Amino acid sequence: MVTQPIIKVRGLNNRFGDLQVHEKLELDVMQGEVLCVVGGSGSGKSVLMRSILGLHRPDSGRIEVLDKDVLNLPDNERQLIERKFGVLFQKGALFSSLSVRENIALPMREHAGLSKQEADELASMKLALVGLDDSVGEQSPQQLSGGMIKRVALARALALDPEILFLDEPTAGLDPIGAGAFDHLLKTLQQALGLTVFLVTHDLDTIFTVSDRVAVLAQKKVLVADRLERVAAYDDEWIQSYFHGPRGRALIQTKNEGQ
Numbered sequence: 001m002v003t004q005p006i007i008k009v010r011g012l013n014n015r016f017g018d019l020q021v022h023e024k025l026e027l028d029v030m031q032g033e034v035l036c037v038v039g040g041s042g043s044g045k046s047v048l049m050r051s052i053l054g055l056h057r058p059d060s061g062r063i064e065v066l067d068k069d070v071l072n073l074p075d076n077e078r079q080l081i082e083r084k085f086g087v088l089f090q091k092g093a094l095f096s097s098l099s100v101r102e103n104i105a106l107p108m109r110e111h112a113g114l115s116k117q118e119a120d121e122l123a124s125m126k127l128a129l130v131g132l133d134d135s136v137g138e139q140s141p142q143q144l145s146g147g148m149i150k151r152v153a154l155a156r157a158l159a160l161d162p163e164i165l166f167l168d169e170p171t172a173g174l175d176p177i178g179a180g181a182f183d184h185l186l187k188t189l190q191q192a193l194g195l196t197v198f199l200v201t202h203d204l205d206t207i208f209t210v211s212d213r214v215a216v217l218a219q220k221k222v223l224v225a226d227r228l229e230r231v232a233a234y235d236d237e238w239i240q241s242y243f244h245g246p247r248g249r250a251l252i253q254t255k256n257e258g259q
């Protein structure tokens with residue numbers, strides 16, 4: 001499948017005081033792919049995602065989304081681009097004072113100007129999409145398990161039918177079965193909806209299940225961005241210890257046996 005970059009990052013520099021996080025970082029995210037972004041703690045994965053989302057202003061560099069130079073767009077055009085983003089933050093807590101349905105309907109009412117009834121009906125569709133019963137809509141977020149909360153947060157991220165979905169550590173805090181179920185749901189939805197997914201994760205299972213490509217952040221840049229098997233073979237100490245530790249070896253073996 002030949003696709004075009006939907007996001008292009010060029011010469012990105014991010015610095016906090018004396019700490020240079022990104023130096024001339026380059027990255028393409030291809031239309032319709034799941035790109036898993038990995039790297040050691042503090043390597044700048046979240047700052048990269050926040051820079052693309054417009055939540056952090058980089059010191060310099062260029063970020064294009066759908067061929068628009070988003071760092072230099074007027075506010076109204078920038079908002080049109082942001083409407084194409086769905087975001088699930090690691091700590092993207094739901095509003096506890098609102099029901100699940102109200103949480104999902106909120107972006108539709110605030111950003112798409114839908115009536116309460118329209119938004120509630122669409123929220124039901126989004127609940128079904130993430131595999132939750134409609135009755136969950138009337139529950140409070142505090143009543144839900146960790147896995148259900150992630151599904152609701154995913155339903156909310158999909159509220160405005162985004163083209164690009166950003167997720168920061170979506171399986172963190174889930175047990176392995178819940179995490180596996182979330183990974184499969186994500187892959188199914190991504191394929192069904194034709195989404196492009198930018199996924200920050202430490203979770204090797206997630207990478208093996210959902211990634212089309214993997215980008216490794218190290219040494220202030222994207223060291224390599226390629227298919228998993230090529231990245232796993234890359235000659236770098238961090239990559240080798242990450243992908244070829246006991247967990248990585250077991251996953252590679254399982255994958256090979258499944259082929």
Ligand SMILES: Nc1ncnc2c1ncn2[C@@H]1O[C@H](COP(=O)(O)OP(=O)(O)OP(=O)(O)O)[C@@H](O)[C@H]1O
Nearest residue numbers: 016019021039040041042043044045046047048217
């Ligand atoms: N607003 C900020 N002010 C100062 N330093 C920051 C700020 N945001 C991030 N940093 C620093 O930038 C570096 C990269 O942070 P970032 O959160 O992107 O790392 P990460 O790769 O996502 O790490 P982790 O895997 O631990 O979540 C860290 O050293 C962090 O402390």
